[in-house]
Amino acid sequence: MKLTQHIETEGNVIRAYADGEARINESVYRESLIVTPDRLITGWPADEGAPLAAEHLAPLLELGVDIVVIGTGRRLRFPAPEVLALLGSHGIGAEVMDTAAACRTFAVLASEGRRVAAALVLG
Template identity: 50%
Template sequence: MQLSLNRPGEYLFVRKVDAAAITVVDRELRRSFVLAPDRAIEDWPVGAVGELDEATVAPILELTPAVVILGSGPRLVFPSQQVLAAFLKRGIGLEVMDNAAAARTFNVLVSEGRRVVAAFILPPA
């Protein structure tokens, strides 16, 4: 049996997740970042869910997603009610998951052509 790599070329996807890094296509990222199908916003200044506020979610909202997947790190941690409300009042769905689940969900939704953005929180180095 011959195996071949099926690599979509038209959008970004998560290849690997571990506790300290996430690999997007072939680039390993070790700092929190925001991922859309067509771009990554690196060095997103969030080291923990508790640091989320209007200023830190602004880059996500500027991408005008239909749904946002928040990778809260290695464990599931929900943001404050104020952060949840920022998405709700704009009609944007927000799903909170650990990073591994967020990566899997992002990959599925982006492969379906959905307007999805994922924000991954990685611990500071």
């Protein structure tokens, strides 16, 4: 699936996602990461083989975002409620979806100028 951004923006733009890899700006990533319009955190230790835990979401608390879009890989897998409650306790909304949908959602929210982060499980 190829994403096309029609609004001129500066910063990080998810240009494409396909089966375990994302193209952000002009670079291709194959390992899980966290992206905001102005930051890119690689080496996020989440993967499709293990459920998300609170320690996976801890880096998101320092980003100053209002909403986090969590892409859980090729398939939708909901984290335990107490894991998502960590974000809520810090006033951060969370949406969980497969990674392809998370890439699309991030693109829309970022183009609207929202303070958003995408936590993307890529492998």
